[in-house]
Amino acid sequence: MTRGGLILAVESSCDETGIAIVEDGRRIHSNVVASQVAMHAAAGGIVPEVAARAHLRWIVPVLDEAWAAAGVTWADVSAVAVTNGPGLAGSLLVGINFAKTLAYVHAKPLIPVNHLEGHLYAAWLVDEAREVPEPLFPLVALIVSGGHTFLIEMRDHLQYRLLGETVDDAAGEAFDKVGRLLGLPYPGGPEIMRAAAGATRHDVAFPRAWLGDSFDFSFSGLKTAARRTIAAETGGQGTSAGETPLADDRVAELAYGFQESVVDVLVAKTIRAARVAGARSVVLGGGVAANRVLRDRLAAAAQNAGLPLVVPRPGLCTDNGAMIAAAGARRMEAGVRAGLDLDAKPSLPLARR
Ligand SMILES: Nc1ncnc2c1ncn2[C@@H]1O[C@H](COP(=O)(O)OP(=O)(O)OP(=O)(O)O)[C@@H](O)[C@H]1O
Numbered sequence: 001m002t003r004g005g006l007i008l009a010v011e012s013s014c015d016e017t018g019i020a021i022v023e024d025g026r027r028i029h030s031n032v033v034a035s036q037v038a039m040h041a042a043a044g045g046i047v048p049e050v051a052a053r054a055h056l057r058w059i060v061p062v063l064d065e066a067w068a069a070a071g072v073t074w075a076d077v078s079a080v081a082v083t084n085g086p087g088l089a090g091s092l093l094v095g096i097n098f099a100k101t102l103a104y105v106h107a108k109p110l111i112p113v114n115h116l117e118g119h120l121y122a123a124w125l126v127d128e129a130r131e132v133p134e135p136l137f138p139l140v141a142l143i144v145s146g147g148h149t150f151l152i153e154m155r156d157h158l159q160y161r162l163l164g165e166t167v168d169d170a171a172g173e174a175f176d177k178v179g180r181l182l183g184l185p186y187p188g189g190p191e192i193m194r195a196a197a198g199a200t201r202h203d204v205a206f207p208r209a210w211l212g213d214s215f216d217f218s219f220s221g222l223k224t225a226a227r228r229t230i231a232a233e234t235g236g237q238g239t240s241a242g243e244t245p246l247a248d249d250r251v252a253e254l255a256y257g258f259q260e261s262v263v264d265v266l267v268a269k270t271i272r273a274a275r276v277a278g279a280r281s282v283v284l285g286g287g288v289a290a291n292r293v294l295r296d297r298l299a300a301a302a303q304n305a306g307l308p309l310v311v312p313r314p315g316l317c318t319d320n321g322a323m324i325a326a327a328g329a330r331r332m333e334a335g336v337r338a339g340l341d342l343d344a345k346p347s348l349p350l351a352r353r
């Protein structure tokens with residue numbers, strides 16, 4: 001067990017309390033997630049204090065369930081991994097202090113993990129449902145989540161070079177904001193995907209921000225274009241989550257047009273970056289990677305370019321503990337350890353250009 005045997009990992013950076021037990025950074029013994037999505041839906045977004053309190057409420061039951069599902073003992077566990085950033089300070093603190101206590105009382109090493117590194121390493125998790133190849137280096141990874149959108153080049157494990165990132169909104173944030181403008185419930189990402197699938201007309205053309213040869217992204221212009229179109233069509237009457245004067249058909253068409261703009265740019269830039277970097281594989285991760293259109297379109301483009309695409313199943317794209325264990329295993333192998341003074345780093349970066 002070169003990658004440290006069994007790792008127990010804790011994820012609490014945002015609005016999901018996740019605890020997983022994973023072997024060798026790849027085989028999932030248990031992966032339990034308590035999502036606060038329904039709770040935050042009423043507010044139309046995440047309220048940080050409410051999120052931190054919910055983590056406090058749920059972290060022990062989530063551990064109990066993960067433990068019961070894995071059927072292992074502490075003697076089998078070689079380390080405790082935990083997300084120490086980026087994320088919401090209060091939410092991160094709950095997971096960090098919980099993980100610290102577990103590591104201390106069971107005399108296990110504590111491994112700090114960058115949440116975004118977790119989204120990347122979800123690609124190494126074995127999926128029982130289908131054959132997933134291990135990503136080959138060098139690789140280019142597109143990480144698209146609620147708070148981040150970037151392209152990374154990896155020439156080996158734990159080595160990251162930033163190729164491009166969003167200069168304004170993250171892709172997930174754009175989905176959530178436009179979802180809200182369309183009167184769809186929070187979070188907008190899965191709702192827009194569902195609405196767009198029902199569109200019968202496909203002629204809404206929203207702008208695409210190519211930003212020249214750059215591998216950076218921008219979604220604020222698209223969001224503004226969507227807001228203007230919706231305002232014009234509703235006569236300036238505002239929409240709120242769950243309510244809009246637009247007809248369902250029109251919501252579907254606008255959702256389709258928006259999703260096409262986002263997916264087009266994400267796919268084109270990722271494939272071009274992979275070519276420029278001489279990549280041998282492409283990885284897709286982060287919550288927006290749960291989007292079926294993005295997955296299918298990137299898979300087709302990668303196949304055209306002769307590159308294997310590795311994308312975790314949707315449940316492993318959104319926040320979970322297994323992805324933190326996967327990254328934690330590599331970090332453990334590399335000798336990374338944290339002391340009991342480990343603190344939350346809300347803006348922890350992953351890579352530089
Ligand atoms: N099917 C989907 N289509 C598009 N977007 C989706 C889909 N499913 C989830 N998302 C989006 O993914 C985002 C959540 O992803 P994730 O949980 O990785 O984000 P986060 O953890 O809040 O942010 P970060 O990882 O940047 O800290 C939300 O913006 C949500 O709308």
Ligand SMILES: [Mg+2]
Pocket residue numbers: 014115119145146286287318319
């Ligand atoms: Mg995330």
